[in-house]
Amino acid sequence: MQVDTKQKPPRQLLIALDAMDWGLLNKWSSEGKLPNFRRLIEEGTRATLKTTAEQLPDTVLSSLYTGSNPAKLEKYFYCQYDPETVGLKYLPDEALKRPAFWDYLSRAGRRVGVIDPPKFPASRELSGFQLTNWGAHATSAQRSSQPASLMDEIEARFGKHPIGACDAVDDKPEALRSLRERIIEGAHLRGRVCRWLMENQEWDVFFVVFSETHCVGHHFWRFVDPTHPRHTEEDTHNLADTIEQVYRAIDEEIGEMIELAGEDTLTMVFAGHGMGPIYHASWNLPEILDLLGYGREPAVKSNGNGTNGNQKPREAKVNPWRILKMILPGRLQYFIKESLPLSWQHRLLFKWYKGGRDWRGCRAFSVPNNDSVGAIRLSVKGRDRDGLIEPGEEYKRVCQDIADALYELIDPVTGRTVVKRVTFTHEEFSGPYLDGLPDITVLWDQSFPWESLHSPRFGTLRLRTQDSRSGSHTPLGFVLVKGAGVPEGVELSNHSIYDIAATVLDVAGVAAPSDLDGQPLPVHSFAVTA
Template identity: 30%
Template sequence: MTRPSKVAFIGIDAADKDLILLWAKSGLLPTFQSLLNTAAWTPTTSPVGFYVGSIWPSFATGLSPTQHGCYCYSQLRPGTYRTERYSVFDFKSELFWDTISRAGRRVAIIDVPRIPPSENLNGIQIVDWGTHDPDLPDRLYTWPTSLASEIEAKYGRDPIGYCNRITRNVEGFTQFRNNLIERTQKKAQLSSQFLQQEKWDLFMTVFAESHCVGHQCWHLNDPTHPKYDSAIAQAVGNPIQDIYIAIDKAIGDLLQQIDSDTTVFVLASHGMGPHYDGTFLLDEILCRLEKVKTPAVQRQVAKALNSSWEKKPIIRHFMQPLRKYIWQPMRDRLWKSDKPIRHALQEPDTSNRKCFTLPNNDVYGGIRLNLVGREPNGKIHPGAEYEAYCQQLTQDLMDIINVKTGQPIVKRVLKTQDHYQGEYLDHFPDLLVEWNREAPIAQVSSPKIGTLEKVFPGVRTGDHKPDGLLFAYGPGIAPGQLEAPISILDFAPTIAALLEVTLPKVDGKVIPAFKTPEPIA
């Protein structure tokens, strides 16, 4: 007879594996330095093309993005040309801890990103207390529901919120860094409280501060970045390094509280690097290739207003009190409505084009073909015409060069259907544009599009890389680097198997190196 292992999982959202390894080996991150010597470790892989928005949903289900349906903050409404905000409440796939809970195991789930709250959980859950860009910023969801008031009374609310809205000077970056350290410390205290509350079969907590600081402060870590400011860097220091050090200490403190008979996973989900991509140029590139008018003036006005909100602190100062009562309810109604104003803020000519962009975060550009039989006003027929169009468009995109470097701006163009199958495949972009991210993309040129120049309108200086980093130790797990990377889809079936629960439907596989130990005599 075997005894089910207890499992503890500590996540670090979007903490870059290269920085972790660099700073661990130099001694700045003693917890990770110790794990390199005492744990099994390996890089992890993410869903190609969609990992930015789908990595945590895929982790939580063991399913590929086209099986669970979530890949971006805004997704296409099927049968239309409109996109709508994708909320965690739109997510319908089974979470692996729900299955484990129903099997009688006791679970504690704290701040796993991009995941809806569960009901009737055999344990506790906290949703979006301190996550990056919380999906539920105005209310703390917990199970049991009475837990929310207890947490808010003891730990307060998230001091960060939507991290794009920081002031970008010495004082602003300093305050941002200090708030992130404070949140890291509170997350450690909150996690410790519930870790010690009882001997959970499954305990999970995720630190998100690495995600926020990577987006906003990459330029202060990278002297080659065009937005690097030596005066600010000298005054503020390196906020990314400071946050990694704080998280390293928090994880070290938690690991000391975990029993030796527990299987422990420490996962940096995916990475971070400079925000170099051409997604903000992609729609105009497609318009030029198709020789259609560029996006509507209304859309540019909307972008300008959004940019003003992000970049002008005085606007935020006067408008912030009104957001909760006016802007957010209006935004949510318009975002999911069929009213003309919603159309005006997107591309009203999309239905007459052969292809158009879909939101897919920024790392990969997303292109949707206007397909006959799928779109309301389809222009491209499935089959030979579809294949020929994809081939020509791919070549046209590959021909575009970065004027500053002379190199192509596109590394490759992927067809989604070559990499994915599943219930939601027809809801996704057809083509994925993987950018050459070796240098900033601002001025591009090709014989077909001429020269196009535009300044990146966003404020984030860092963006994601696909690979993560896993450390694992516990009964039966040998230390050292594993032979091959592990897919993010493999965690759900592996954790379930350690707890002697079988998941009914997963794309991932049980990781052989972490299978259930031999029977106990």
């Protein structure tokens, strides 16, 4: 690729679409329902992206912002295992210290606008302007802005973001109807805020995240998925097209943003993961590991035909603290949570993920992660307090034994396996925080509904529905790039979310740090000047 040493790097308009689903986007674009996305697809360069949603979904955005794999990040989830206490600890977004691409741009003298990046703290060295946690999804970072007066000015002109806590809602028509209206309103409001900032602030790179796609996917997926057990053709409450209407709203808003930015601006639109149905046994992993003999008791032995001795399926155990989520309305859950001191909120969180279990004396146990992917930690000598497993060959053998047992799990109704991929994180990632990650992650097969799982080792375990949400994350991201010099109608392959940060820096003519995991997309390159 030729490097242009004369032309000044273009301005960049970067639009992240949190958990927007590539399949739905492609379908509705081809049908003419999303004209601005269709132009991006047909007139620019596109690629699907490998993503950390396959192992650690909560790292998708931070890995995308920093161009780094999860082992280089200070946190992978807001509630993590603590090897010193053999318990749990809470990590806010401020625990993340690794610079994002906008920090590198700022160091090189570029002026950057950063609008509402979820699950990431405010920049400590930004040259430009920033809104943090104005309307970002599931973000613990402190609400703030740079300059400090900007948040107040935005809310005086435009108001607060209307969604609030996305999950403070029930799966009832009237609640979903209200949420639908607030999500659509939020998408349009975000677009108006961005255009006002684009017109009234100086910038070389403007970056915004639309969180509305994330919230709508969680709560409305069943309406677009005819295979979902809770799907219905009746649409008495006019909810069936909610995801489509949110995508249409965003299509309209980004179309106006692209027009405002002008033809000389390079536009990059991307998502770090997608959305699909949620079928999982993550909440049942503690019991599965116990049945396999990795807890304090010996493994349960099945009889010759692969069922447990009494020939009846086992009813899965339920963490009693999770029953509260099944019983209490979402709005009431959040009211109680927000009424408690922060220390009590953390205690409830730990009960929610750990129950009353004592992990001491267990060779392997389930640790917190996003529900769509289970996570397992091994008790390793020299790494974990009271470790039981020798590092090296024994560690590798136990990892493989667990993986073999998980791959044997099937849906007793269809005979299909329910585990899509088991990952050993020490083989997938590398970095100074590798020892803080789970040792094993379990990507469940979410391509079909299943309500039980069967093992030839312990028999059949009948699961319980424990979440009102019908959608969760899929490990497929995408990027669309359009601008002067960008090849038209080209589809790239073999790229990942790590490549976004590298591409932004490359287009800006800014040297990328040597420890970035990504490589620039071959869309345009300018001389590195700083």
